[in-house]
Amino acid sequence: MALGCAVAAPCFAADADPTPDAVLDRMHAAYKDLKALRANFEQTSTGMSFMEPLKQSGTITLESPGRMRWEFLTPRKQQYLSDGVTLWMVDEGDRTCTVFRTVDGMLQQFYGFLTGTADIRKDFRVEVVAETPAPVADALALKLTPLQSDGSIDSLRVYVHRTTHRVVGISMLTPFGDRTDTVLSQMTELADVPDVDFTWVPRDGFRVINGD
Numbered sequence: 655m656a657l658g659c660a661v662a663a664p665c666f667a668a669d670a671d672p673t674p675d676a677v678l679d680r681m682h683a684a685y686k687d688l689k690a691l692r693a694n695f696e697q698t699s700t701g702m703s704f705m706e707p708l709k710q711s712g713t714i715t716l717e718s719p720g721r722m723r724w725e726f727l728t729p730r731k732q733q734y735l736s737d738g739v740t741l742w743m744v745d746e747g748d749r750t751c752t753v754f755r756t757v758d759g760m761l762q763q764f765y766g767f768l769t770g771t772a773d774i775r776k777d778f779r780v781e782v783v784a785e786t787p788a789p790v791a792d793a794l795a796l797k798l799t800p801l802q803s804d805g806s807i808d809s810l811r812v813y814v815h816r817t818t819h820r821v822v823g824i825s826m827l828t829p830f831g832d833r834t835d836t837v838l839s840q841m842t843e844l845a846d847v848p849d850v851d852f853t854w855v856p857r858d859g860f861r862v863i864n865g866d
């Protein structure tokens with residue numbers, strides 16, 4: 655993915671103070687012709703729910719409309735697969751697959767955030783904020799506060815790269831002080847991804863659990 659500034663979508667200068675609308679408009683434009691992408695991710699969870707920081711890493715593949723493949727490689731091999739309708743959570747260690755017939759709303763929002771397709775202003779109050787230190791370098795931080803909260807999320811941060819205007823990280827903060835930072839790197843655009851990559855085929859020795 656090119657990191658140079660495009661004529662039609664100029665870079666945000668490091669000392670610029672853009673409005674939330676300007677950031678979101680350029681973000682949506684950066685994903686206009688995107689069909690699919692793959693990236694590495696590192697995820698760190700901290701707070702009262704974690705005796706010590708939980709660090710996970712792997713790869714993520716996204717394809718319209720709403721297809722996701724999270725491959726957790728460390729510290730435990732797991733897969734979260736979704737064809738946009740069903741979610742399969744596969745644990746290679748326990749040899750189990752938990753099936754959810756309805757994809758969770760938060761997971762759908764994550765897809766929307768990571769592909770620039772979410773109508774963020776519909777569900778959140780959006781602010782451009784400064785964070786020191788920030789989990790993502792060379793990015794603008796958008797603070798998203800739910801307009802109608804169910805008590806599970808205090809706020810979110812969406813990190814938009816100043817040059818590419820693509821999302822390079824998301825942070826979720828809970829009212830209990832927990833925080834999960836997901837940082838993307840080495841993003842690659844894909845022309846097409848096989849349908850089988852977003853579904854789970856029953857395997858010998860695996861136990862299927864109904865998650866609904």
